[in-house]
């Protein structure tokens with residue numbers, strides 16, 4: 001799978017290059033010399049058309065279109081229409097990035113295709129209406145522009161697919177974890193189901209129940225759960241494979257050795273022992289795989305008990321959609337502990353860990369249950385404050401910053417120290433790409449550090 005992708009990009013690049021080379025200069029010139037007014041009209045018509053679609057509205061709101069998107073769309077169109085040998089690599093790299101952004105924001109790929117169709121339609125019409133240019137040259141220009149736009153969209157689509165799959169996987173994982181509110185309870189249930197199946201099977205053998213009435217492990221409650229649900233919530237493919245192989249081995253033992261007629265008592269005991277060993281091994285793997293899920297994969301950072309950054313995309317996308325549809329703001333804060341390295345150096349790593357745990361508790365206590373607090377990195381945190389605008393966010397962050405700086409962290413009865421935080425704050429600006437928002441908060445955090453730490457810096461548009 002990995003090497004299919006560059007190969008695909010190479011194919012498109014080679015064919016695009018050939019298209020450029022095989023197109024005569026006069027045709028290139030027609031497209032390059034489209035006026036700013038003509039480009040603007042195409043872009044405006046494109047956005048008007050896209051904004052008629054309810055789904056597209058989620059990703060493009062009118063203020064945004066006016067401010068930014070129209071401009072970048074116009075630039076994009078010029079680049080594609082004026083594509084030349086020299087700037088093709090850069091253009092393809094840019095297209096790949098756009099594809100990744102589309103996947104990140106969850107833009108349906110059919111919307112992109114529809115937009116491209118609209119754009120081509122209007123562009124072709126514009127070219128066909130050019131009276132002073134020969135029909136042959138117009139044909140060439142239509143051919144070139146159509147092919148170049150298709151190539152650009154194809155590059156975006158190739159980049160889109162894996163990023164989209166990853167996004168869907170994370171989203172699904174998050175959903176499943178929400179379904180399994182309590183992973184520990186699910187673990188007990190499934191380990192119990194496996195044990196029940198084993199006991200029932202041994203009982204059936206002991207009572208010489210006819211073969212047809214014995215339930216294979218794959219068909220048991222545990223087996224069904226594993227194939228439909230279990231294997232999708234675990235993320236360790238090698239352990240999943242091991243469980244599958246053990247289940248197959250157990251069922252093979254049943255359908256071969258236990259199948260024909262009830263074996264001799266001695267042989268039967270040997271077989272049951274084998275079966276028990278395999279079930280035991282399966283049960284151990286199951287427990288450990290659940291253990292990992294409880295510890296780290298349930299979306300919570302084991303040390304601070306905050307959400308891990310892995311769930312940022314899913315949650316951000318959801319909050320963006322909510323904010324766009326309700327018109328209510330939200331604010332994102334990135335926080336970093338000041339001079340944290342010194343805490344580790346002066347008092348040891350475990351005091352450092354305890355400091356992070358205390359900060360996590362304070363962040364939690366200063367937010368509402370509807371807000372989200374993530375451990376973003378080592379000593380960095382991210383907060384998503386729902387239904388909160390920038391000035392409300394500032395008040396909350398200032399209160400939090402003040403509170404933290406007034407707390408004493410105790411090392412032992414004689415030693416304690418104080419800790420401060422710096423933060424960058426930004427309000428959702430209706431751009432559908434959450435990464436831009438985080439980058440802005442990060443910039444503000446950098447400013448806060450640069451300006452002396454122990455402060456909150458907000459992003460103002």
Ligand SMILES: Nc1nc2c(ncn2[C@@H]2O[C@H](COP(=O)(O)OP(=O)(O)OP(=O)(O)O)[C@@H](O)[C@H]2O)c(=O)[nH]1
Nearest residue numbers: 336337338339340341342344349350352353378379
């Ligand atoms: N104890 C502990 N330390 C951590 C953890 N994660 C990251 N760190 C440490 O945090 C320190 C961060 O140091 P820097 O990035 O230099 O930043 P800083 O010392 O906080 O300084 P400024 O951010 O510039 O104020 C590094 O020494 C990391 O090893 C953790 O989970 N526990």
